[in-house]
Amino acid sequence: MITEIAQIEIHPGQEHDFEEAVAQARPSFLAADGCHGVDLHRSIEHPSRYRLVVRWDTVEHHTAGFRNSEGFARWRDLAGPYFAAPPQVEHVHSVLG
Template identity: 60%
Template sequence: MVTEIAQIEVKPGTEKDFEAAVVKAKPLFQRARGCGGMELHKSVEKPTRYRLFVKWATLENHTVDFRGSEDFQAWRGLVGQYFVAPPDVEHTETVVS
């Protein structure tokens, strides 16, 4: 299992619209190959900063299958207008639980 962590900065004043767009986009992740769920977290100290956590069965499920899909394009179409800059994305593996 691989966890994608995307740090997303949104334009001030668009937080609620961004959150609503992520709710609309949730089915895109739910039907993606290898996706085991997603969560969106909002920073308490920096209210325009979010972190998107997505569980993937394999790295390729995210980097190849999802990013190469029409659903990825739909995701970016729903949320991209709120981004200050492209998200900073990394992938992690659990080493201690």
């Protein structure tokens, strides 16, 4: 199991609309092969900064599977207009047992 963490900066003043767009896109993530959940976290110190956290079976489920799917296109269509910059994405795994 790996975790995708995407730091997303959005245009100030569009937080509510962005959160609604992510809520609409959430089923596209959950329907993807290998996806085990998705959460959205908003920064307290920087209210226009978010972390999208998605749990995948493997990196390939995200990069080769989801990114080449209609679900990904839907996610970008819904949330992309709010991006102030391209998301910064990394994949991590737990090192504590």
